[in-house]
Amino acid sequence: MVRFELKKxxxxxxxxxxxxxxxxxxxxxxxxxxGNVRYVDENGxxxxxxxAARALREAKMQWSGYMTEELLAGVVExxxxxxxxxxxxxxxxxxxxxxxxxKQGFSDIRDxxxxxxxxxxxxxxxxxxxLTAAEMGSFYERRIDGLTEWLYSxxxxxxxSEAEKRxxxxxxxKLETPLYYEYFGGWEAALQDAPMIIxxxxxxxxxxxxxxxxxxxxxxxxxxxxxxxxxxxxxxxAKIRAGFWLITAVYWITxxxxxxxxxxxxxxxxxxxxxxxxxxNWKSFYSLSYLQDYLLxxxxxxxxxxxxxxxxxxxxxxxxSGILAVTVPFILLFIPEFLRGISAxxxxxxLLPDQLLxxxxxxxxxxxxxxxxxxxxxxxxxxAAYFLLTGMLFPALYRIYRKTEVK
Amino acid sequence: MNLVLDNxxxxxxxxxxxxxxxxxxxxxxxxxxGVNGAGKTTLMRMLCTLLKPTGGKIYCDGRDIxxxxxxxxxxxxYLPQDFGFYPEFTVRxxxxxxxxxxxxxxxxxxxxxxxxxxxxxxxxxxDKKMKKLSGGMKRRAGIAQAILNNPKILxxxxxxxxxxxxxxxxxxxxxxxxxxKRLVLLSTHIVPDVEYIANQILLMKDGAIVSQGTLSxxxxxxxxxxxxxxxxxxxxxxxxxxxxxxNRKLIGRDAELRIISAEKPCETAxxxxxxxxxxxxxxxxxxxxxxxxxx
Numbered sequence: 001m002v003r004f005e006l007k008k009x010x011x012x013x014x015x016x017x018x019x020x021x022x023x024x025x026x027x028x029x030x031x032x033x034x035g036n037v038r039y040v041d042e043n044g045x046x047x048x049x050x051x052a053a054r055a056l057r058e059a060k061m062q063w064s065g066y067m068t069e070e071l072l073a074g075v076v077e078x079x080x081x082x083x084x085x086x087x088x089x090x091x092x093x094x095x096x097x098x099x100x101x102x103k104q105g106f107s108d109i110r111d112x113x114x115x116x117x118x119x120x121x122x123x124x125x126x127x128x129x130x131l132t133a134a135e136m137g138s139f140y141e142r143r144i145d146g147l148t149e150w151l152y153s154x155x156x157x158x159x160x161s162e163a164e165k166r167x168x169x170x171x172x173x174k175l176e177t178p179l180y181y182e183y184f185g186g187w188e189a190a191l192q193d194a195p196m197i198i199x200x201x202x203x204x205x206x207x208x209x210x211x212x213x214x215x216x217x218x219x220x221x222x223x224x225x226x227x228x229x230x231x232x233x234x235x236x237x238a239k240i241r242a243g244f245w246l247i248t249a250v251y252w253i254t255x256x257x258x259x260x261x262x263x264x265x266x267x268x269x270x271x272x273x274x275x276x277x278x279x280x281n282w283k284s285f286y287s288l289s290y291l292q293d294y295l296l297x298x299x300x301x302x303x304x305x306x307x308x309x310x311x312x313x314x315x316x317x318x319x320x321s322g323i324l325a326v327t328v329p330f331i332l333l334f335i336p337e338f339l340r341g342i343s344a345x346x347x348x349x350x351l352l353p354d355q356l357l358x359x360x361x362x363x364x365x366x367x368x369x370x371x372x373x374x375x376x377x378x379x380x381x382x383x384a385a386y387f388l389l390t391g392m393l394f395p396a397l398y399r400i401y402r403k404t405e406v407k
Numbered sequence: 408m409n410l411v412l413d414n415x416x417x418x419x420x421x422x423x424x425x426x427x428x429x430x431x432x433x434x435x436x437x438x439x440x441g442v443n444g445a446g447k448t449t450l451m452r453m454l455c456t457l458l459k460p461t462g463g464k465i466y467c468d469g470r471d472i473x474x475x476x477x478x479x480x481x482x483x484x485y486l487p488q489d490f491g492f493y494p495e496f497t498v499r500x501x502x503x504x505x506x507x508x509x510x511x512x513x514x515x516x517x518x519x520x521x522x523x524x525x526x527x528x529x530x531x532x533x534d535k536k537m538k539k540l541s542g543g544m545k546r547r548a549g550i551a552q553a554i555l556n557n558p559k560i561l562x563x564x565x566x567x568x569x570x571x572x573x574x575x576x577x578x579x580x581x582x583x584x585x586x587x588k589r590l591v592l593l594s595t596h597i598v599p600d601v602e603y604i605a606n607q608i609l610l611m612k613d614g615a616i617v618s619q620g621t622l623s624x625x626x627x628x629x630x631x632x633x634x635x636x637x638x639x640x641x642x643x644x645x646x647x648x649x650x651x652x653x654n655r656k657l658i659g660r661d662a663e664l665r666i667i668s669a670e671k672p673c674e675t676a677x678x679x680x681x682x683x684x685x686x687x688x689x690x691x692x693x694x695x696x697x698x699x700x701x702x
Contacts, residue, residue, distance in 0.1 A: 004500070220487075225508065405459060
């Protein structure tokens with residue numbers, strides 16, 4: 001039965017178009033992720049893509065190792081040495097690019113130093129230029145001090161309870177230091193565009209599953225379907241299973257292809273590095289490696305897609321309208337974006353299913369939830385909540401559809 | 408096989424589609440006749456568990472069909488009036504899918520599908536997509552799906568609507584063949600279909616069965632008489648305003664009329680043998696001067 005249900009879906013022209021669009025989206029997002037990698041060679045010329053990633057990897061690997069005071073001091077000194085060079089001080093842009101070329105190997109570490117020694121909510125690209133090697137001893141303390149200072153500032157003091165503040169500071173203190181550094185460009189690039197491919201896959205998959213239930217009515221095949229012996233039992237379950245397998249197959253094939261292409265092109269190194277090495281993750285209170293962050297992102301994306309698309313199927317089964325069903329993913333994806341600017345709603349918005357589709361962004365945010373004295377970050381809360389909700393949607397879908405009357 | 412409808416009622420808001428209907432049916436062909444909106448399709452949908460009755464119950468061999476649910480549907484074959492299908496499926500795939508949801512084991516389904524494709528004359532079109540079939544071929548695929556599970560109760564809603572005369576005759580013969588050892592309920596407003604194959608005729612009006620019996624019983628029970636007469640066209644026009652006219656044929660300046668009336672409609676009128684079409688008109692027809700016009 002599941003085979004026939006899948007055949008019903010795949011044989012529809014709209015499904016075939018959706019699958020072609022999905023293949024095109026996969027190619028485009030992969031090429032964007034790879035094409036965004038940029039490297040400036042010793043002549044000041046910019047190269048992009050796989051060749052750039054290779055050169056960048058080679059340059060960055062020279063700085064691999066534990067980010068101790070010595071390594072950080074070395075970066076400060078090397079940066080100062082290049083900044084004093086004729087190329088750097090020249091007014092010729094090409095000469096400046098040649099100087100920049102020499103800084104690319106430690107650009108990640110340089111970025112972290114800038115972040116550590118700026119205010120918690122500030123960033124100054126040139127902050128490293130005014131630092132000395134001797135100051136690097138306080139690198140990791142600066143991160144914790146910066147958070148503590150911010151939590152008790154006017155901006156955040158009322159936003160978090162004392163328990164939440166203690167929790168966040170505790171999480172910062174628990175981060176194992178010194179961090180180990182090596183090239184992690186492949187994971188960073190894959191994570192950067194993962195939310196995009198996950199969201200596009202969700203929207204496209206919406207066009208595959210919207211009709212699983214409502215098509216019976218649209219095609220007027222419902223009378224034969226529901227009057228058949230298993231039409232209100234196993235045949236309904238087969239539809240649900242077909243929807244589940246279709247979502248699962250489309251999602252995982254796409255994400256595995258995306259991951260394989262991007263990581264093969266840009267490198268698998270750095271899987272074990274802490275996510276705090278990435279400039280945008282420096283403030284994250286989650287102790288995760290890049291591999292863990294990536295797994296969290298793709299698993300969260302799968303759970304989010306499964307929840308939203310099952311909800312779409314529920315709308316299809318309940319309203320018998322494919323059009324309403326296909327709008328569900330769009331509504332759940334775009335409405336939170338419009339409301340994002342309202343800070344009073346940040347607690348609620350942090351729990352909406354669109355967060356699951358961008359877990360790598362969610363782990364960068366200071367969304368915490370408190371139950372009594374127990375404080376937890378948003379990531380495990382939404383994972384657990386939507387796991388349960390998705391589990392509840394399937395029996396609801398079964399019950400609603402099997403009770404359909406043909407009027 | 409015995410189906411009993413006990414005080415069966417279906418209301419849609421203020422409208423009563425089936426009104427406290429009591430009926431008992433056993434094996435044989437039952438022809439359900441009635442005008443559009445009489446409640447035939449609603450009744451059939453309740454019999455197929457597609458609609459929940461507002462009141463009353465349906466019993467199959469003494470058991471409430473809503474309680475035995477799946478077991479009852481296992482006895483059922485249904486060809487709906489608006490027979491929908493999956494346009495991208497081939498005939499064979501369609502029948503195999505319906506076999507699956509009817510709970511027929513795959514090996515049996517393969518065999519049965521092959522047999523039925525031959526039987527309904529779709530052998531050459533077996534691997535054609537359903538959307539490419541002609542109207543008659545689609546109906547044949549429809550009857551094939553209805554009998555896939557060798558049903559004990561076969562419900563056919565307007566099975567010959569929209570078919571050309573050849574297809575209709577072919578279809579009628581097929582239904583006749585299938586009627587052995589099962590209960591066939593055939594709904595239609597095409598009177599000859601019922602006349603030829605039904606053992607029992609049920610006349611349905613406003614959600615109720617107004618007359619029931621064999622063809623000869625129904626003809627005998629007709630509350631009016633049938634009259635033939637030839638009159639000038641002007642007089643024919645006047646008669647059509649006051650009587651139910653079942654046929655009018657122009658002969659030069661005169662018209663030959665077949666009139667349904669309790670009284671002799673004119674001096675020249677001669678009493679004639681009634682046909683089922685006359686009975687249909689007697690129960691469901693409107694006079695020419697009425698709101699709905701002449702039938």
